[in-house]
Amino acid sequence: MVTLNVAADVAIAGALGWGWGIEAAACYALIVIPLVDLFFLRMDLWPTALATIGAAAWRRERPVLAAIGFVAGGAYKLWPLMFLPLLLVSSDGRRRIAPIATAIAAGLLVLAAWLWVAGPSGLYQVLTFRGARGWELESTVGAAWMLFDRSSIRLEAGAWRIGTTSGPLSILLFVLGAVPCLWMISRGARTRHLGAGWAGGISLLLFMSALLSPQFSVWLAPAGGVAWAEKDRRTSVLTGLAVFLTNLVFKSFTPLLRDGAPRALLLLHARNLLLAFLAFDVARRLVRAPLTIDSASVVPHDDGGVARAGHSGVVPRGAAER
Secondary structure, eight states: OHHHHHHHHHHHHHHHHHHHOHHHHHHHHHHHGGGHHHHTTSSTHHHHHHHHHHHHHHHTTOHHHHHHHHHHHHTTOSGGGGGGGGGGOOTTSOOOHHHHHHHHHHHHHHHHHHHHHHOTTHHHHHHTTTTOOSEETTSHHHHHHHTTOOTTOEEETTEEEESOOOHHHHHHHHHHHHHHHHHHHHHHHHTTOHHHHHHHHHHHHHHHOSOOOGGGGGGTHHHHHHHHHTTOHHHHHHHHHHHHHHHHHHHTHHHHHHHOOHHHHHHHHHHHHHHHHHHHHHHHHHHHSOOOGGGOOEEEOTTSSEEETTSOOEEOHHHHHO
16 A cells, blocks of 8 residues: 555656656655555555546646546546536636546446446545544534533544534535535636635645544645645645645544543644635635636647647647737
8 A cells, every 4th residue: 555655756756857847846746745655555546646647637638638537537436526627627718528527427437337336325425534423533513512512422434523414414514615615626727726726725725624534634634745836835835734734633633532631632623624614715715716717828738839828728839829
């Protein structure tokens, strides 16, 4: 697993370098340092690598590869599917059929394999965290619950949980987080702020979730690199801070679980509030940002043409020179 995770980590950095340059890759590498020991022992680097490859492929005008990356990432965790609206964003204003058809075909293949392995209840199990009836301690609601009553803390479905929830409520929270997440990623792409849209959308998705394990913060890390390359420095710094605070929460989990140590609980609430602020700050700026995807400047592209900075558009070299 460690070997596969190292490979996934390198793939993420490579994809960021391919899509946005060395500064994006370097910024990502810096952001993940605090939790690299945890990331290498979990599988969350795998869907993150696929989502990052898909996003970089979209920017480099490889929409079919992007579609495959997003759907393949969704086979591991659902969040990479939040990038599918990028397939509707093209440099020339047209909605291409090939990437959309590829996404549908790949999605049907994944769904068929899923149903074969897990049966019709598989999707419900994923959306409800295998039918868990409690809030994970580090989630927004779970952290708030610990302020008033710790008597219901127990190990359930592979995580420490508290209080009571239900499957339908978990699905509702996912939908409430997913809808604005889809909008932020799409709007970010259309305004040349994909990194910000990625960071804000996934932050909101995590904030709304009934399960917020520390390794989930790696979903945000590539967004920090993209945001830095796109000159959204505040978003990049806030993303890095979210990962760093998650590291402190992870290192303080034992006292948090054992006796609800005030310092550990304060760190947990600070991290969750930072996720909410990051999502709000990004949404506010994206609403005001103009749709400038078609008026971007041009940068060199590796196919002999040029790609427009800030999006994936490609124009002929001769046209660029004229």
